[in-house]
Amino acid sequence: MALPPNFLDELRARTPLPALIGRKTKVTRSGRQWKACCPFHGEKTPSFYIYDDHFHCFGCGAHGDAIAFVMQAEGASFPEAVERLANEAGLDVPKATPQQAKREAEQRDLHAVLEAAAEAFQRRLRLPEGRAGLDYLLKRGLSEDTIRRFGLGWSGGGRGALAADLKPLGIETRQLVEAGLMREGEGDSPPADLFFNRVMFPIRDRRGRLVSFGGRVLGDGQPKYVNGPETPLFSKRRNLYGIDLARDAAFKQKARVVVAEGYMDVIALHQAGFGGAVAPLGTALTEEQLTELWRMVPEPVLCFDGDGAGTRAAARSAELALPLISTERMLAFVALPAGEDPDSLVKKGGPGAFQALLDSAKPLSGVLFDMLAARHPGATPEARAALKHALEDASAQIADKALGAEYRRLLIDRFYESGRRPREQRAFVPNQGGAWKKGGRAGPPALNLPAPGIDNTQAARERARCLLAITLGHPWLLPEVEEALHQLELPPDSEEAALCAGILGWFSQSETLEAAALQAYLADTAPGPLGWALAPGGAGTRLGAPDAQPAEVSRAWWHFFGFLRGEDALREDFEAAQRDWIAANDAPSQNRMLRLMEALMAQRRGDMDDDDAEPAGAL
Template identity: 70%
Template sequence: MSLPPNFLEELRLRTPLAALIGRSTKLTRAGRQWKGCCPFHGEKSPSFYVYDDHYHCFGCGAHGDAIAFVMQNQGATFPEAVERLAAEAGLEVPKATPQQARREAKARDLHGVLQAAAEAFQRRLRLPEGRPALDYLLRRGLSEETIRKFGLGWSGGGRGALAADLKGQGIEIRQLCEAGLMREGEGDQPPADLFFNRVMFPIRDRRGRIISFGGRILGDGQPKYVNGPETELFSKRRSLYGLDLAREAAFKGAPVVVAEGYMDVIALHQAGFGAAVAPLGTALTEDQLAELWRLTPEPLLCFDGDAAGMRAAARTAELALALLSPERRLGFVTLPKGDDPDTLIKGGGPRAFQAVLDAAQPLSGVLYDMVASRFPGATPESRAALRHALEEAAGKISDKFLAGEYRRALLDRFFASTRRPAPQPWTGGGRGERGGRGRTPIPAFTPPRPSIDPDQVRGEQARCLLAITAAHPWLLAEIEEALGQLDLPAGLPDRLRQCLLAWHAEAPALEAAALSDHLRKTEPEGWEWLRRFPRMLPAAVAPDALPKLVAEQWWYFFGRFRGEAALLAERQEAERDFAASGDPAAQTRLIRLNELLAAQRRGEIEEEAFGDAAGDPH
């Protein structure tokens, strides 16, 4: 007996095809796809392409999905291939049972019922009773071709119309209820139509099979739009309107646009934006976001410019944060106030909508405004709450390196937006006291500034650099040579450096707790010096600091010691080392030096580097 289609679909979705095929042949990025030499026939130039849900060789014609690849590549039978992939995906293969056979037959039966209903709705649209619905669609600017492409129809104005239409095909009321087209009556009441006096919109799955319908009432009745109920085929939180058509357009490079409703999607397709989809009357769900990311790495979410649109955007952003990765991004499109995609295209044509797409911003660019809108005002309490909320938002991202980049971007903007302008000396504006004229202006009072002690500054820089090293000894594998060559101040800084390097040479594991014990015993004075004034230490000293932040701040202080001339010389040496050895450590060192030089030339100042490492950093 065949396996359930839903199980096989879930298995394919849980099996990243590029990762699976990459075990057998080297793949490289080619735009949004991957390419490599075909594993099924010998070739010198790549003609084998891997897409999200299938592969194709333009040389030998090999084609298929994840299951087909395991069968072709490993000589497995279909059941064996499914068993292997299911084990890797953490799925249990359903056992063949009579009940399962009945469910499969029922699913095929329901698809047939829904297809027959769609054809009946389309016929009724062309009958005299459907003329008001057809006129409505034509007034909305839809062409006859678009109406046919989306399979739009008319439900009929009387109850029982669909059952009467399909009775001649042997379709029973029980089947219409199971398909979500009718509902069982309460008590002694007969079953009732779910859709009547409505323009009908077929909802299809990613393979183009009808799984439910949506309907729009003509006139002023409520609700204006309704969707079919949850059935064995239809789950609202998993489905997207227009998905089957969007897959093909996205494959050809069209931007994936998420609009609000049926008519927006249809208007966008008709205007040339063929990868438009919409959720079904609810906010986007995790399942729908995952489906969008299967189409493109960065879908564009289209929201109205009013308060409701901003709230919807904020909800989606909050949901998406935990799911983001370097390969899973989001773009945000804000429409002019009072417009939706349909009205914008009617007023300005496709160019008007393309203009708002061109102005789309990534989530990283709009997240700050979304969070800041919850904390108006410039009081210390508001600023503290805002900063806490920004860090909390970045912390929701599960990819630690991406979370670090978001944190940096958000706090950079926080400091820039809350930085107070330098006060201007008061000159009196040409008036003396009490508004009199001709008086000598009161000179601005400028308090004397204490002189800066260069030795004290270098000592504090050394303390920061050594404190980061002591808190994260895993760094020593990367920075041992650089630390040994630094011209640190004599005394405690130099003694601590020697102690760290000696410990690294003998330590069985680079653990912070073991290093702390070693420093307490061998260099207690230096240990206390590192712990002094913890609020003045950089954020990288915190035990839970992200590795990227730790490395960046360590090299930042390293760069402060060396200066540009010394860094240039060191970069030349690093380039020679990497060219000679190709060693990953030499490459990392070269990358860090290039980043340091670029940052120094831009004049970057890491304002957030201090004051975050509360308490005992070790």
């Protein structure tokens, strides 16, 4: 007995390929895929690549899924490989029963019925009765090649026309009802066609099998679009229009996967070169559809109209995705210009217009903030507090706790940024006498007082004192910042250099990370520098205190580190941390990379100018 396709799909989904293949050969991450030396032929340079649902060796051509790997690597038969993987995945292999055999035969029959119907619809499109449908497609800008590629057709206008077309093939009305092409009549009425006088769009699953149809009526008839009903082959929640073509483009051409809203948008985008376009089937995006998207790429792009309905759809998708996202399951969003859809945009501006939108896609975090800010407008304390609570609650929905913490930090940072008062814009213009005045009014006469000089050496000492005082109060930071401390260039024989060396020496031998233990050690080994760092009015009064918020402490530490390193050194630090994170792929290296990135971006924005820095006494 052939096993049910849905069982095999579930088995493949529950079997992580990198872990399975890692039993036979060492695998390492390469971008969003994995690579290894091929276990089937001797090689020293990896040419064996592992994707979400298949592997491929560019050396010997070995190719397949999890089941094929077990068969090739262990010499197992297909049933043996399925049995082994099912046991590991906690699945029961379906047993052969007469009922199951009958269901499989019926499903094969339904696929054949749908393929026969597709051929009939395509023939009708070229007949005189389908001329209106063909004209509609051509006027929408579709080429003959695109029409054939997507298998577009015409349903015909007469009731019972499809049944009459397929009767010579031995296809019964009962089968048409089961395939979702006709519906049962009410009472004594015979079954009726579901589609008539409509342009027909075949719907295929991810493996390219025909599972249903959608139909568009011409003119002002309602409903404009009709999708086939739920059948043994078709589930609206699980399928995406165009997924078979998009899956192929994503893997073979590295195409970006884009979720549009309708059939014609998908077809127009494919014709314009965007082979990763798909669309839901008359419903809002579902969890099952998101899972299908992530099986193709780690960051699909959701494309919505720029009107109110599109904004609401984007909000629903963002809320749906939050509990599901991870570092390898992300989302990006594109909002179309008002009054445009992908089809019209490509016609007016060409592929470049849509590509520009994709290049400026917003990440989920940005869409989430905008969505919640729109729900909690206003600048009153109550409105601001409600927004902050909403941002924190949204971050808490993310199952990946490390990622949720980063979302919370980013969203709250933006929350505080949005509440800051804009700086006064000062414009100075010369008056008639050649003197300068502000805002069009003459200012007071210049006093010509000498500007106070800035002692750069003293400023650097104060920054170092801030950073070291924070470290003294929170030595739990040391696993994250140890390497950064080693990189600081402090004046030799200075108090800050001695204190930094003392902290690193304690950390290298300490078994705990307690502030009291660190300060007791330094009181014996470096009492002078310790007293300097913790002197009243220094940096030890707020962020060095035990009750300071950890996120604020970490951010302040890297803020002062950025002061001391400078932009060129920060850029080198960030690039090195990025390489370390790619190699290690762990939370500490990721956090260090993110903090260095923040410091570098702040340096480039000018946020680290002395005018903006907190004075040491404010801590």
